[in-house]
Amino acid sequence: MESTAVKKKTMTLVQAITDGMRTMLEEDDRVLVLGEDVGKNGGVFRATDHLQEEFGEDRVMDTPLSEAGFIGAAIGMAVNGLRPVAEIQFLGFIYPAYEQIMTHASRLRSRTMGHYTVPIVIRAPYGAGVRAPEIHSDSTEAIFTHMPGLKVVCPASPSDAKGLLIAAIEDPDPVLYLEPMRCYRSSREEVAEGKYTVEIGKAKKVQEGEDVTVITWGAMVPVAAQAVKEMEATGVSCELIDLRTLYPIDRDTIAESVQKTGRTVIVHEAHGTGGVGNDVLAIVNDTSFLYQKAPVERVTGFDSPVPFFSFEDEYLPTPARVKYAIEKVIKF
Amino acid sequence: MENDFPIKMWIDENGNVQEKEYKEVVTEKLTRTFYQQLIRIRTFDRKGISLQRQGRIGTYAPFEGQEASQVGSAMALETNDWMFPSYRDHGATMTFGHSLKNILLFWNGRNEGCIPPEGKNIFPPGIPIATQLPHAVGAAFAEKRKGSKNAAIVYFGDGATSEGDFHEGLNMASVFDAPVVFFNQNNGYAISVPMEKQMNTKTIAQKALAYDMPGVRVDGNDVFAVYAETLKALDRARSGEGPTLIEAVTWRYGAHTTADDPTKYRDQLESERRREEADPVLRVERLLKNQGWFDEQWAEEVKKQAAHEVDAAVAEMESFPPVDPNDIFDHVFAEPTWQLQEQKQQYFQAKKGVPVWNQQQ
Numbered sequence: 001m002e003s004t005a006v007k008k009k010t011m012t013l014v015q016a017i018t019d020g021m022r023t024m025l026e027e028d029d030r031v032l033v034l035g036e037d038v039g040k041n042g043g044v045f046r047a048t049d050h051l052q053e054e055f056g057e058d059r060v061m062d063t064p065l066s067e068a069g070f071i072g073a074a075i076g077m078a079v080n081g082l083r084p085v086a087e088i089q090f091l092g093f094i095y096p097a098y099e100q101i102m103t104h105a106s107r108l109r110s111r112t113m114g115h116y117t118v119p120i121v122i123r124a125p126y127g128a129g130v131r132a133p134e135i136h137s138d139s140t141e142a143i144f145t146h147m148p149g150l151k152v153v154c155p156a157s158p159s160d161a162k163g164l165l166i167a168a169i170e171d172p173d174p175v176l177y178l179e180p181m182r183c184y185r186s187s188r189e190e191v192a193e194g195k196y197t198v199e200i201g202k203a204k205k206v207q208e209g210e211d212v213t214v215i216t217w218g219a220m221v222p223v224a225a226q227a228v229k230e231m232e233a234t235g236v237s238c239e240l241i242d243l244r245t246l247y248p249i250d251r252d253t254i255a256e257s258v259q260k261t262g263r264t265v266i267v268h269e270a271h272g273t274g275g276v277g278n279d280v281l282a283i284v285n286d287t288s289f290l291y292q293k294a295p296v297e298r299v300t301g302f303d304s305p306v307p308f309f310s311f312e313d314e315y316l317p318t319p320a321r322v323k324y325a326i327e328k329v330i331k332f
Numbered sequence: 333m334e335n336d337f338p339i340k341m342w343i344d345e346n347g348n349v350q351e352k353e354y355k356e357v358v359t360e361k362l363t364r365t366f367y368q369q370l371i372r373i374r375t376f377d378r379k380g381i382s383l384q385r386q387g388r389i390g391t392y393a394p395f396e397g398q399e400a401s402q403v404g405s406a407m408a409l410e411t412n413d414w415m416f417p418s419y420r421d422h423g424a425t426m427t428f429g430h431s432l433k434n435i436l437l438f439w440n441g442r443n444e445g446c447i448p449p450e451g452k453n454i455f456p457p458g459i460p461i462a463t464q465l466p467h468a469v470g471a472a473f474a475e476k477r478k479g480s481k482n483a484a485i486v487y488f489g490d491g492a493t494s495e496g497d498f499h500e501g502l503n504m505a506s507v508f509d510a511p512v513v514f515f516n517q518n519n520g521y522a523i524s525v526p527m528e529k530q531m532n533t534k535t536i537a538q539k540a541l542a543y544d545m546p547g548v549r550v551d552g553n554d555v556f557a558v559y560a561e562t563l564k565a566l567d568r569a570r571s572g573e574g575p576t577l578i579e580a581v582t583w584r585y586g587a588h589t590t591a592d593d594p595t596k597y598r599d600q601l602e603s604e605r606r607r608e609e610a611d612p613v614l615r616v617e618r619l620l621k622n623q624g625w626f627d628e629q630w631a632e633e634v635k636k637q638a639a640h641e642v643d644a645a646v647a648e649m650e651s652f653p654p655v656d657p658n659d660i661f662d663h664v665f666a667e668p669t670w671q672l673q674e675q676k677q678q679y680f681q682a683k684k685g686v687p688v689w690n691q692q693q
Contacts, residue, residue, distance in 0.1 A: 058477060064507055069466050069500030073508075076470020076484075079455075080414070082477070084470075096496070103460050104467070110663045111456050112446045117666070149664050172666040201669070248669035 007193040014184040016158035016191045017047050017123070020165035021085060023195050025055050028083060031169060034061040034070055035087030035123075044089050045125060045184060071097035071122065075104050078118045083169060091126035091178065092138035105174040106149035121168045125181040126154075127219045127269055128316055131309040132181075138306055139218075139270040144176050145247040145279065151200055152246040154178040156221035159191045160244055163198030171200060178246075180219035187222075203250035205257070209239035212326055213257040215280055216267040217243040220317060224267045227322035236330060246276050254280060255287035262293040263329040269316050272300035294332030297325040334534040337549040339581055342556035345610050347618025358556060360625045363616060366555045368634050369403040370613045373423035375638040376432060379646065380439060384590040388650070389440040393420045393589045397553075397603070400612030401517045401580040403427050404558025405485060408566055412453065414475070414484035416468040419457040420517075420584075421487040430454050432645035433652070440649060443659065462492035465501025465514065472505070472512040472569070483511040483569040485562070491522025493536055502577065506543040511569035513562060514577045517552060519584040524597035540577040552580030553612040583610070657683075 011019060024031045033048055033055075039062035042049035052060035063070040067088060074084035088094045094101075105118045128137035144152050153168060153175060155161040161179070168175035206221065207228060216224045221242045228238040239257050243249060258264045264284050266277040277298045284296055299317045307315050342354050349358050377396050384392040395402065402423035409415065409428055417425050422435045429452050438445020438457070446456035453471075458464030468486035475482040492498055493516065505512050516536050520527055533539065540547025546568070550561045558580055565576035585603040587594045594600060607614075620626035661668055661676040668676070 064500075064503055066500045066504060068497055069469075069504045072463065072466025072497065072500070073470035073473065073504055076467035076472070077474045078470075079467070080471040080474035082474050099460060099463060100466065103463060108456075109665070111443060113443050113659060113663045114666075115447045116455070151665075248671060251670060 008190040009193055010188050011158045011191040012185045012188050013155070013158045013161045013179070014045055014047050016162040017165055017179065018049060018051070019191065020162040021048065021051060022054070023162075024085075024166060024169045025051065025059055027195060028169075030081060030083040031085060032059045032061065032077070032082055033085045033087065034063050034074065036063060036065055036089055038062060038087050043087055045181065047123070047179075048087065067093060067097040068100050071100045071105070074120050075100060075108070075118050078120045079108070079116050083119055085121045085123065085169060088122060088124040090132075090136045090138070091124040091140060092135040094122075094124055098143075101144070101150065101174070101176075102147055106147045109173065110149060117172055118174045119172050120174050121165070121177050122174070123177045123179060125179045125184070127180050127182055128306055128309070128312045129182040129219060131312070134308055137309070137312065139268070139301065141178055141246050142270060142274050142276050145276055149173065150247070151175045152178065153200055153244060154180065154218040154246055155198075155244060156180060156183060156218055156242050158189045160198050160204065162191055163196050164200065164244065166195060167197040167200050170197065175200070178218060182219040183222065198244070201245045201248045201250055203253040204242045204244055205253065206240040206242050207238065209261065210237040211261055212236065212263040212265060212329055213239045213241060213261045214265045214267060214322065214326065215241045215243065215254060217246065218269075220267045220269055223317055223319055224322050227319040227326065230319060231323055231326050236326060238326065243280075249279060249283060251283050251287065254283050258284050258288045259291040262291050264292065264296040265299065265322065265325045265329060266296065267299045267317055267322055269301045271303050272298060273303050275300055294329040297329050299325045333538050337535045337537040337547060337579075339549050339551050340557050340561060341551040341554050342560060343554050343615055343619050345615060347615055347620075347622045349619070354556070357560065358619070360623065363620055363623070363625060366403060366407070366559075367613075367616045367620060367631075368638075369407065369427055370399045370555065370616060371634050372638040372641065373399050373403060373426060374613060375635070376426065376435075376642050377423065379642045380436075381586070381590060383436075383646065384439075389436060391589050391591050392439050394586045395420050395423050395584065397583045397585040397606070397612070398517055398519060399423055400555035400615070401552040401558055401582050404555040405515050405562040405578075405580070408559050408562035409485060410482070410566075412480070412482045413566070414453040414455070414468065414471045414482065416455045416464040416471070416484060416486040417457050418461075418464065418487050418489065418492070419459055420489070421457065424487060425454050428452070428454060432642065433648040436645055436649040437652060442652070442655070443663075444652070458488070462488055462495035462497035462501070464488070465492075465497050466504065468512050469501050469505045469508065469510045472510040473508050476509070476511055481570045483513065483566050485513045485515050485566070487515050487517065489522060490516065490518040490520065490527050490536060491525065491530055492516070493539060494530055502540075502543045502545070502575070505575040506545050509572065509574040511572070512575045513565040513569060514575060515562065516577065516579045517582055518579050519582050521584070521588075521598065523588040523592065526598070536579040537577060543575075543577075545575050545577060547577045547579070549579045549581065552582030553610050553615060555612060555616060
């Protein structure tokens, strides 16, 4: 449910995330924020700036440098009545906690038939494009969408960021909340003050169009939007969809759009093989095969490790690559 | 270093009380209670192996030989404490109040086996080694934040100390002063790998030094020593003094699981020798005899009762309703996603034998 509060404030995406955490720390005593450097330092991206001053060390906790340890501890806290929001500094550093997420956080409800549940949120900045050091630019959302029992969300705009974060904190199940670090401060928008949610599992139509559907999420939304804008100038009408949730994907919005346009381009910065784009493609196939006037095109990162930043502009999908794919499905 | 961590013992292998001051605790009543509990879990364990051999349950992980560690530690807990067992600790969970039927259901491949009785804080068995340690720290931290006096105990073996989660768990507990007891059962082997190939330290208790917490080594076949040291560690936890690492030195007589053959990697005569000399149940029996508290008829009654209770649990397990495939789909999330709903629908459709092509979408 999207509900709007009256007062609005202009914010960047990272400010909206802070605002979402602050709103929930105020609202619900069970909520606590934990992670490396989230206290005095306010997190490496300042997403938790001043929260420890406001809420104290018991609510905003610096943990040892111990991803498996504090995600594991967050599971124990959640089972015992708390609502932990854990920050991983970069998605590329989440892997030590992979086991805790895969074998416990996402599975405990199933194992115990609902007796124990794990309402935690794991926040992780992801993606390339900010000239970060090696390993800081991974976009491995697909290894988490493959994990039964875990929801994965990825906002691209400040107001979605806040609403999705609050929805994730209130969700009764574990949610991985991916933050496109490239978008942290790249734009501002009006964000409603106070508490509101953006429903998990609902995509957003960023732009209506007739000829082709471009489906993407996170940091690729502005890239695709640029391509769409340039294509519109040549007379191609494009519909742009921001998935916002990567599991469970909004099948209805995809089907409705690709049945209308009959042409589909999927854009993500993660490696192509095994990427979430393939799940989108499966939805197009399952729901709209006979509506397609051209094979679905995917514009993705390569099946290489995310390269050192001197190559990242080559690795990341660009408006030019997206335009090339749009032209290909149009001209098929 | 080994000398800095002497093995604490209350009752020696011949059933003699080691120190005069222990006599106040070693009462007839407590000794009889321990004997009952030890017999009870041993009876269950032997039944577990037998059921597996007959194909009535799945692979089973026996704990025979480790009964004193499990009974002594579990009896030290208060009713609202938290227990985080590994897969070899159902002797402890049943002593703490888990349902025998549910434990059997777990070994028979049923999720119901992971559900503790109402009001009991018993986590499902930790399967990937040492992953349960951070959970105990988190649950204990939450108790501390609530301002309760409840503590958590977490069980793990000697092999678990090589895992990263062991270090992360102990370190976090130490940093957060979490009210948790790390209860290690050092049974000498991690499946086939002996302790000397697992670590270069002679003790596990000494690892506590790295976390500035007490490390205690205790005779894991001495139920009184285990009980006393666990009580002490729990008292520390409850009074805000933080975590403790206990190393209970013990021995598993049998295989890692019923799918394993221990004669491949160790001399099973060692197990037989230990049965004679250091058995945890025999030790309490000898104590009872030395104190003049042993009564043959009573002992027979204890064994009969245990057998009766276990048989009743087996009957309950075997008359439990068959699995309901809905359960595969219905507990993944609070509300099943459309994917799960669709997969469930297709599964039932196919099961009915109706060709999918003939169905309206």
